[in-house]
Amino acid sequence: MTQEAIAAAGNTEAPAYLTLVQLGYSVDRDGEERWIAKKGTLELVADCPLELLGLSLMRNERGPRWQADDHEIAEFLTQFYPSAGRP
Template sequence: MAQERIAAAGNTDVPAYLTLTKLGYLVERINRDGQEHWTAKKGTLELIADGPLVLLGLSMLRTERGSGWQADDSEIDEFLSRFHPSSAGP
């Protein structure tokens, strides 16, 4: 089977937007004082990002990790040790 590859690029914005709306989010593009950001709202949850693809990532983060989506100290340490070994604590 051939490897499938999807890269974060302009051609992912529309599919990300369509997926968010299918998941029940109201998506809006806001431009204030020359600054653009996007929001996705569903119930009491509001996600804010630079574009639809990142909004979709935030949606998945919230879905998978729940309201306690933040990483705890041990998860942060593990991440730093793997991806930024010079930044990891003792």
């Protein structure tokens, strides 16, 4: 069986937009710089539809208290930036 792979590229922008619309977001652009998705009182702002989709998933999964706490940040830095904070 072949493994499926999807890479963030130009061909993911339209499907990301369509997914946001299916999830009930209205999506618009603020000039040429930012993309904005709105649903109820929630507003997401990003550089592209794929980033908006990521923000919507993060907010959906983590809830209104989506921010990482100090312990979670420390674990993230240790795993992916082991030399962070070290001379």
